[in-house]
Amino acid sequence: MLGWLKQYRRGLLAGDISAGIVVAMMMIPQGMAYAMVAGVPPVAGIYASILPPLIYAVFGTSMTQSVGPMAIISLMTAAALGPLAVAGSGLYTVLAAQLALLSGVVLLACGLLRIGFLANFFSRPVMSGFTIGSAIVIAWGQVSTLAGADLPRFHVPSLMLGGASLALLLLARAYLAPLLRLAGMNPAAADIGARLAPMAVVIGATVLVAWLDLNVRTTGAVPAGLPRLNMAISNAHWRSLLQPALLIGFMIFLISMSAAQALALKRQEKLHSNFELIGLGAANIGSALSGGFPVTGSMSRSAVNFSAGANTPLASVITAALLAIALVAPTGWLALLPLPTLAATIIVAVLGMLELDTLRTALRYDRGDALALVATAAGVLAMGVEAGVVIGVVLSMGTLIWRASRPHIAVLGRIAGTEHFRNIERHSGGTAPGLLLLRIDAGLFFGNVEAVNQRIEEELAARPATRDLVLVLSAVNAIDTSALFGLTELNQMLRHRGIGLHLAEVKGPVMDRLNASDLLARLNGKIYLSTAMAWDELAGKA
């Protein structure tokens, strides 16, 4: 906690200041835009960008993480609150903060219970599918704001302004960085310059709207001054907010961890997932107390923070200070940001989340993972973002259990004249009558125990003369309680049929475990250090 502050060196300051300024300039339009996605007043997006990063700077472990509003979490907030209140109403704003409070408590509790391993419930293909599905839902949700009316109708000035903003932002994304480099900027500065295009387009559009007196919807009056302490709560809604808070807390953690992990790898940092949970939990409670809504560490914003030079959380402190100053300074101009342009910035931002690289790799590498990705994206589109989280967990676990239910098991034969034993299907190995050597290439656990027993039964049925079965456990890294019962039943069955059951090449940690069970005492056979020793003793018997 605050370890970075104790070791702070002067040399780090320049980077932190430049990153702090760049991210603050990014944060103003982005915070307001993601507040729109969440259905709360735009100023709440700025509130949610001040206290949460300050709190995260105290409790979090990632040096360059930028905590604040994020598109997918805002979408989930809107999905959770939509059935409970009218977007933009006072109750809705109260519930948004209450949802941040509950999500924060959930995260904090998970951190204190040290169950950070929960982040491992989502596979990457499933996360990619979830992101793609959410991005499409978010972009689609902004189309009517961009067009200034519900489809298929449209409002000409809004559509023209929104369309022009969209075109400019897309062009900037594709060509601005190369152009700035051609103009002599160094590559890092050019990249950061390109990231500020949304701010520039929003300012340009605001000026244009004021100048031409265009009749388009704008953000509306933003109250001046720092956020007040928010203690408003709707006691009637605790129950209905609990399940969304669990799902949102889970996704806050997942999204923040994947951003932090990508950065930690670059910076050779060590993350502590349980401290991250505490940091994110405290940040969300802070968001609730300052009238915000659920926040998380964002991959795209943190990447900008990192490349703009952030060395420590001081960068986030500077960002927060600048945003606070913007609220204390005259805020009249913030009321004039045209909504169609903000919608365009959202659409372009989430288009960046539509990366198909994971799908492309999975299609070539593992069809099951590719299918899980597509099914999760389809699930989000068809059943919504909350169901999508559950679908994602089920599909991650489903692919895992499905693979586990087809363990690789090899019949071993002896390579003539050696002490080596190999899969007889891949190599020509000799077998001995009455002796069956099976190598199980998977840790034994509840997901494959029946499949392993069935396969053993099949191999025995194919070799009715078998008198001794040796399980070669060189690749078995663990045996859980379910598999221990499976082995015990196999042992009983083989004893009943007069077949010996032997184990060979049992790993140290596995053997330590088995010594605490009854299996070894009851084993209808012996334990061999090596397959060769088992062969020497058993192959001669028949």
Added chain:
Amino acid sequence: MLGWLKQYRRGLLAGDISAGIVVAMMMIPQGMAYAMVAGVPPVAGIYASILPPLIYAVFGTSMTQSVGPMAIISLMTAAALGPLAVAGSGLYTVLAAQLALLSGVVLLACGLLRIGFLANFFSRPVMSGFTIGSAIVIAWGQVSTLAGADLPRFHVPSLMLGGASLALLLLARAYLAPLLRLAGMNPAAADIGARLAPMAVVIGATVLVAWLDLNVRTTGAVPAGLPRLNMAISNAHWRSLLQPALLIGFMIFLISMSAAQALALKRQEKLHSNFELIGLGAANIGSALSGGFPVTGSMSRSAVNFSAGANTPLASVITAALLAIALVAPTGWLALLPLPTLAATIIVAVLGMLELDTLRTALRYDRGDALALVATAAGVLAMGVEAGVVIGVVLSMGTLIWRASRPHIAVLGRIAGTEHFRNIERHSGGTAPGLLLLRIDAGLFFGNVEAVNQRIEEELAARPATRDLVLVLSAVNAIDTSALFGLTELNQMLRHRGIGLHLAEVKGPVMDRLNASDLLARLNGKIYLSTAMAWDELAGKA
């Protein structure tokens, strides 16, 4: 399908007939008792014991499975229907059949989609915890029926009859089989005789009630004749029944598979989980059409069927025929079965499910599994049987992911003068400056990819002079798409830092997969067949 009929031999007939008779005698009180648990009229328990086993005989794959009402599934039925209708009402009975129909369709669909691997989502400790929790809930639910009034009140004749029945059944369970053996019966026959104690106690109690004209509640008029075709449906309830049907379908499959697997191991049979799904699905649709409620294969009943001599599903056909005859014959006596005695049979039956052997083993063998068991049982008690299923899946997966998040990784050293490499913490092995050999003892997948990368980062941080990292993959049985990305990122990061990344002892199937990816082409190092080869080439470099 019906393969057993084509190969039927005369020698099998005697066993099938005796098992058919024994199970029919067991089924009459048990079917009516489990109908009580489910909240439907007692006769529905007999209906559910006729058509379902006949249909399972055609589609199922287990030779000795006995399909019909089962305590836990009846409890789940009551839990699902309780909020929708008043137990015993006409609507309730319609919904019970409709729930069987939906569960059957769910099972059938899973079978046709070939997703029988779903049975692997529950670990044994979790199943044991679920069973213990359910048994307590069921037994507790029968106490008021046994006492003849809602607690803490009681009705003296009911309590005396119920208490006496309970005492007799407990004594019979403990001493009847040994007594029969002492009386000269062979052990198998003595065991079966003891299993018929509930039928004997029920008949005795019925006679006693009629003789003494005791004022206790009885089953009430049972309509004579075979079940009629039931097509009654409540269209308003499809939606509310869907989620219970999914959970009940899952548990029907799980319970039936564990019974069938235990028997298959004894009989050296091969089960086909997808055909089992189809058989159970069709059986439940049959139960719905004949006015029954959800059914499954029961461990205890199937064990009796097996030990009474059943060789093929003909035993179940005979059971069904006998039950049909009982309904066609005068059924007046079936109306007089005293409910306190039936409640006693239920309590004794579910006490048999309270086995603590799994807990005892898990406590010694694996505390995590023991905790999952206790938490699942507590979950069923605190939050009900439906939530218990979800809790069970989450805890099974949770223990799995938790273990995966702590992979075993060993730093290898060379045993002097040999080609052998061992964990330097367990053996004294030599290392070479600049060369780090890490053996990963776990398949790489989304559940451990970050933990592995973190651990590698730690080992590198502890050895800043490292120029070459060799990952020894001799125990890595699979690498999924998430782990492929993890390795790719590791490779980029190491390239950036000027450290070589090499792989050694990659297994055949893993190598086949990796060849379909970009990783090998981009690898900042080489692939070595053996650790010794990597050592010879890399240890000399520094």
